[in-house]
Amino acid sequence: MSLFVQKYGGTSVGSIERIEAVADKVATFRAQGHEMVVVLSAMSGETNRLIDLAYQIQEKPDPRELDVLVSTGEQVTIALLTMALKKRGYDACSYTGGQVKILTDNAHTKARIQRIDVERMRRDLDLGKVVVVAGFQGVDEEGNITTLGRGGSDTTGVALAAALDATECQIYTDVDGVYTTDPRVVDSARRLNRITFEEMLEMASLGSKVLQIRAVEFAGKYKVPLRVLSTFEEGGGTLISLDEEDNEMEQPVVSGIAFNRDEAKLTIRGVPDNPGVACRILAPVGAENIEVDVIVQNISAVDGTTDFTFTVHRNDLGKARDVLERVAAELGAKEVVADDKIAKVSIVGVGMRSHANVASRMFSALGEDNINIQMITTSEIKISVIIDERYLELAVRALHSEFELSEPREAREKL
Amino acid sequence: MSLFVQKYGGTSVGSIERIEAVADKVATFRAQGHEMVVVLSAMSGETNRLIDLAYQIQEKPDPRELDVLVSTGEQVTIALLTMALKKRGYDACSYTGGQVKILTDNAHTKARIQRIDVERMRRDLDLGKVVVVAGFQGVDEEGNITTLGRGGSDTTGVALAAALDATECQIYTDVDGVYTTDPRVVDSARRLNRITFEEMLEMASLGSKVLQIRAVEFAGKYKVPLRVLSTFEEGGGTLISLDEEDNEMEQPVVSGIAFNRDEAKLTIRGVPDNPGVACRILAPVGAENIEVDVIVQNISAVDGTTDFTFTVHRNDLGKARDVLERVAAELGAKEVVADDKIAKVSIVGVGMRSHANVASRMFSALGEDNINIQMITTSEIKISVIIDERYLELAVRALHSEFELSEPREAREKL
Numbered sequence: 001m002s003l004f005v006q007k008y009g010g011t012s013v014g015s016i017e018r019i020e021a022v023a024d025k026v027a028t029f030r031a032q033g034h035e036m037v038v039v040l041s042a043m044s045g046e047t048n049r050l051i052d053l054a055y056q057i058q059e060k061p062d063p064r065e066l067d068v069l070v071s072t073g074e075q076v077t078i079a080l081l082t083m084a085l086k087k088r089g090y091d092a093c094s095y096t097g098g099q100v101k102i103l104t105d106n107a108h109t110k111a112r113i114q115r116i117d118v119e120r121m122r123r124d125l126d127l128g129k130v131v132v133v134a135g136f137q138g139v140d141e142e143g144n145i146t147t148l149g150r151g152g153s154d155t156t157g158v159a160l161a162a163a164l165d166a167t168e169c170q171i172y173t174d175v176d177g178v179y180t181t182d183p184r185v186v187d188s189a190r191r192l193n194r195i196t197f198e199e200m201l202e203m204a205s206l207g208s209k210v211l212q213i214r215a216v217e218f219a220g221k222y223k224v225p226l227r228v229l230s231t232f233e234e235g236g237g238t239l240i241s242l243d244e245e246d247n248e249m250e251q252p253v254v255s256g257i258a259f260n261r262d263e264a265k266l267t268i269r270g271v272p273d274n275p276g277v278a279c280r281i282l283a284p285v286g287a288e289n290i291e292v293d294v295i296v297q298n299i300s301a302v303d304g305t306t307d308f309t310f311t312v313h314r315n316d317l318g319k320a321r322d323v324l325e326r327v328a329a330e331l332g333a334k335e336v337v338a339d340d341k342i343a344k345v346s347i348v349g350v351g352m353r354s355h356a357n358v359a360s361r362m363f364s365a366l367g368e369d370n371i372n373i374q375m376i377t378t379s380e381i382k383i384s385v386i387i388d389e390r391y392l393e394l395a396v397r398a399l400h401s402e403f404e405l406s407e408p409r410e411a412r413e414k415l
Numbered sequence: 416m417s418l419f420v421q422k423y424g425g426t427s428v429g430s431i432e433r434i435e436a437v438a439d440k441v442a443t444f445r446a447q448g449h450e451m452v453v454v455l456s457a458m459s460g461e462t463n464r465l466i467d468l469a470y471q472i473q474e475k476p477d478p479r480e481l482d483v484l485v486s487t488g489e490q491v492t493i494a495l496l497t498m499a500l501k502k503r504g505y506d507a508c509s510y511t512g513g514q515v516k517i518l519t520d521n522a523h524t525k526a527r528i529q530r531i532d533v534e535r536m537r538r539d540l541d542l543g544k545v546v547v548v549a550g551f552q553g554v555d556e557e558g559n560i561t562t563l564g565r566g567g568s569d570t571t572g573v574a575l576a577a578a579l580d581a582t583e584c585q586i587y588t589d590v591d592g593v594y595t596t597d598p599r600v601v602d603s604a605r606r607l608n609r610i611t612f613e614e615m616l617e618m619a620s621l622g623s624k625v626l627q628i629r630a631v632e633f634a635g636k637y638k639v640p641l642r643v644l645s646t647f648e649e650g651g652g653t654l655i656s657l658d659e660e661d662n663e664m665e666q667p668v669v670s671g672i673a674f675n676r677d678e679a680k681l682t683i684r685g686v687p688d689n690p691g692v693a694c695r696i697l698a699p700v701g702a703e704n705i706e707v708d709v710i711v712q713n714i715s716a717v718d719g720t721t722d723f724t725f726t727v728h729r730n731d732l733g734k735a736r737d738v739l740e741r742v743a744a745e746l747g748a749k750e751v752v753a754d755d756k757i758a759k760v761s762i763v764g765v766g767m768r769s770h771a772n773v774a775s776r777m778f779s780a781l782g783e784d785n786i787n788i789q790m791i792t793t794s795e796i797k798i799s800v801i802i803d804e805r806y807l808e809l810a811v812r813a814l815h816s817e818f819e820l821s822e823p824r825e826a827r828e829k830l
Contacts, residue, residue: 016471050491056431057498065501068509069494072487076465079484083472086480094483098513099558143514 002167003035003125007135007157010044011174012231013077022231023084025172026130030090035125037164039135039157040081042073063108067137067147071097074134074153082132092130095120097137097145102156104138104146111138111146113155116163125164133160154215162222169219169226170237171211176230177238178203178210180405181257185396188406192255193236196243197226199255202348202382216240243350253358254349254403257396261343261389263293264317265374266324267309270334273300280331281308284323290316294344294377294386305334309375311386314340342374343392346384347399359383365402371395417582418450418540422550422572425459426589427646428492437646438499440587441545445505450540452579454550454572455496457488478523482552482562486512489549489568497547507545510535512552512560517571519553519561526553526561528570531578540579548575569630577637584634584641585652586626591645592653593618593625595820596672600811603821607670608651611658612641614670617763617797631655658765668773669764669818672811676758676804678708679732680789681725681739685749688721695746696723699738705731709759709792709801720749724790726801729755757789758807761799762814774798780817786810 006026013019022038030036041047050070054061061069078094085092100121104111121131135153138146148155154171161169176191178200183189195203197220204213210228219226219240229237271277278297285292295310312320317340324336352358362383366373371394375386387395400406421441428434437453445451456462465485469476476484493509500507515536519526536546550568553561563570569586576584591606593615598604610618612635619628625643634641634655644652686692693712700707710725727735732755739751767773777798781788786809790801802810815821 016468020472053431053491053495054498057435057495058502062498062501065494065497065509068497068511069491072490075487075490076468076484079480080468080472082480082483083469083477086477087473094480096483096560099560145511145514 001033001035003037003164004029004168004170005037005039005157005161005164005166006170006172007039007153008041008172008231009153009174010041010047012172013040013042013081014044016080018231019077019080020084022172023081023088025231026081026085027088027090030130037121037125037131037133037160037166038081039133039153039160040074040077041135041153042070043077046073046076064144067108067145071134071137071145071147074136078132078134082130085130085132090130091128092132093124094132094134096134097156098139098143100133102138102159104140104148106140106142106144106146108144108146110149111140113138113148113159116159118163121160121164151212151215154212155218158215158218158222158224158226161224162218166224168239169224171215171226171228172231173210173228174230174232175210175228176233176235177228178240178256180255181396181400182259185259185393186257186400186406189400190406191235192238194239194241195255196350197240198243198381199348199350200240202346202379203256203258211240252349252403253351253355254347254399254405255351256348257399257403257405258346258348259343259392259396261392262314263311263342263344263386264314264320264338264340265309265311265342265386266317266320267307267337267339268324268328268331268333268335269307269337270305271308271328271331272333273304273306277306277331278308281324281327282310284327285310285312285320288319288323290320290323294375294384296375296377311342311344311375341389342386343389343395344384344386345392345395345399346382347403348382350381352383353380361402362399365398366395369394369398371398416448416450418452418579419444419583419585420452420454420572420576420579420581421585421587422454422568423456423587423646424568424589425456425462427587428455428457428496429459431495433646434492434495435499437587438496438503440646441496441500442503442505445545452536452540452546452548452575452581453496454548454568454575455489455492456550456568457485458492461488461491479559482523482560486549486552486560486562489551493547493549497545500545500547505545506543507547508539509547509549511549512571513554513558515548517553517574519555519563521555521557521559521561523559523561525564526555528553528563528574531574533578536575536579566627566630569627570633573630573633573637573639573641576639577633581639583654584639586630586641586643587646588625588643589645589647590625590643591648591650592643593655594671596811596815597674600674600808601672601815601821604815605821606650607653609654609656610670611765612655613658613796614763614765615655617761617794618671618673626655667764667818668766668770669762669814669820670766671763672814672818672820673761673763674758674807674811676807677729678726678757678759678801679729679735679753679755680757680801681727681732681735682752682754683723683739683743683746683748683750684752685720686723686743686746687748688715688719692721692746693723696739696742697725699742700725700727700735703734703738705735705738709790709799711790711792726757726759726790756804757801758804758810759799759801760807760810760814761797762818763797765796767798768795776817777814780813781810784809784813786813
């Protein structure tokens with residue numbers, strides 16, 4: 001007998017018929033003897049409808065009241081699913097974030113979970129009840145309703161799984177798992193059966209929108225096995241778990257290809273290369289709340305100057321350019337060059353830790369297709385390159401093929 | 416400086432525009448220095464929409480979960496009104512029934528208020544905040560969400576006014592007060608400036624649908640002055656308060672004419688008139704959960720039998736008749752006669768306590784129009800007659816005129 005925490009997103013509970021289908025799914029698990037905790041989002045569209053009401057009143061809605069408002073969405077679905085389970089003869093009980101209780105800080109609209117009282121849930125589970133919990137919400141010390149921010153229901157699921165020491169946290173969504181890359185770019189992209197937390201974080205932060213980054217971090221921190229599955233199709237989904245060392249030899253070198261078209265590149269040319277110059281360039285950018293992603297600085301030229309390049313979100317390009325023009329004048333740099341026609345492509349895989357030649361394979365694959373690499377950045381389990389955005393799809397396909405990601409893992413492991 | 420509790424019904428908060436209008440109204444009172452507590456219903460139609468979702472899932476929705484579901488309706492409006500007040504520069508804070516907290520018993524969908532914690536509201540009021548509370552809902556000792564039943568927001572308003580020792584509880588609705596009778600029947604029906612709790616109870620239970628009976632009882636018990644006003648029109652509304660003795664001489668004899676077309680009459684003829692016969696007739700009726708209203712038994716005829724008549728709700732007539740046929744056979748009665756073409760007309764007024772001839776004025780007014788009285792029942796402040804329903808409007812107009820209810824109170828007092 002296992003304890004499963006299952007989270008169903010807005011599309012999965014978007015109508016009465018779909019709520020009934022979720023009840024069938026949960027009932028099947030319960031009938032097999034498993035202890036079940038179910039976390040729900042609001043019906044798809046409902047949160048936006050509520051937020052829209054708020055914006056009709058206030059240009060910048062009061063955060064405390066916005067949380068009171070939008071938290072009603074999940075309260076509706078938990079009541080309806082509990083009724084559907086009872087109709088099927090399964091005892092069940094619904095809880096709001098405040099009732100469970102999921103204690104958070106008081107940062108309205110983006111609160112962080114601090115503690116979860118499991119006593120009442122544990123008592124219900126011992127009585128054989130299915131526990132149905134509203135995702136995305138909690139209460140602060142004062143009893144004010146808080147929400148965890150968009151997608152926070154994933155975080156609720158993982159946090160409950162951690163607090164209850166669940167066997168697995170299952171995130172049901174409208175995709176059937178995590179893919180080697182976006183199937184819209186590479187036809188032969190394949191669903192991964194397994195991926196590590198670290199890999200998932202790199203994939204997520206690079207643009208795979210399957211799971212909230214925060215939920216993955218949380219799952220990694222508390223070692224909660226996390227599974228992404230489709231509500232609408234059968235299948236084992238993708239299990240996100242620890243990198244178990246004894247399996248390391250079986251790890252493929254690269255697990256997936258992530259990419260991102262949201263960045264823009266800024267270069268400040270001919271900066272006198274004195275100690276502390278990087279800080280003098282980036283500190284004013286940070287002071288404007290502009291997040292910087294890739295940073296590259298090369299060794300000085302013979303004239304003692306250097307070129308300094310970094311990327312920012314495209315929405316921040318104008319603001320960042322203004323800051324940089326000011327800095328360039330102060331530092332006596334030659335010029336500032338901006339380019340928003342770029343894309344970032346990354347290969348991700350814990351396997352590359354033990355394979356030295358991964359980078360050269362990546363660069364040579366891109367070179368064979370005449371794709372010029374503008375910037376390179378690496379981490380232990382990821383290599384990212386910045387290229388001209390026109391070559392994005394070509395690059396992704398080349399790398400997907402180079403690392404044989406279309407082949408089932410077993411086949412690749414034999415290569 | 417006064418403390419007002421204002422309750423706004425579903426029609427009053429039925430759209431963003433109307434919520435903004437309520438905010439204007441509340442802001443005007445606050446700007447005058449009054450302490451303000453506002454109780455809201457759900458947007459009109461919302462509670463029915465939610466209940467409908469529940470019935471799509473369960474034929475008989477689980478009461479606990481139904482409360483979780485429908486209580487979201489008021490949670491939406493309190494957040495939106497609080498935003499609207501903040502936009503106007505007034506500090507405000509919203510509270511659900513659980514947050515206030517309004518402690519109830521655990522009778523889901525028809526819970527009774529047991530206690531209200533005023534501490535947090537008092538603290539907010541001292542800080543100059545408008546306190547906005549969700550009507551209709553509370554929590555039980557275990558923290559489960561409960562609701563007070565349809566129209567329960569009036570009760571929330573009165574209970575908060577009692578707990579906070581408010582100057583007045585103002586119920587804003589879509590009518591501008593309590594009338595001498597239904598203006599659709601009598602053109603010249605007039606809004607009453609004042610009425611006592613007792614009179615209001617008699618008016619309400621006889622069919623005036625302005626206020627929840629429970630809220631009036633509650634207000635009477637805790638001596639909370641209650642005012643009914645229109646959200647949409649200016650005016651002082653009707654104040655429902657104690658019958659102050661020093662004003663008794665100024666009381667009009669009759670305050671209003673109530674009526675009811677929902678009853679049916681049953682007579683069991685020729686019952687042997689033994690002690691205990693009334694109980695032997697009515698006990699089986701009560702055992703079927705049929706409520707009995709007017710009961711009349713006359714003295715025995717010379718043959719030692721009597722006729723026994725009572726009224727029930729028209730919906731219960733068939734069931735009551737079946738019971739009565741059985742009883743008639745057991746008691747050896749002659750026959751059972753049923754009639755659902757009746758109406759009840761009542762004159763209500765605390766003034767009739769000190770006026771002996773009110774009944775005779777009533778009967779003579781009806782007699783002048785050739786209206787036959789089938790049954791009569793009286794209480795200290797009410798006289799009701801059962802008549803043929805065809806004469807209902809005629810009877811109401813005759814009595815409205817006889818007791819000069821179209822005249823302003825001052826004019827009548829001089830007569």
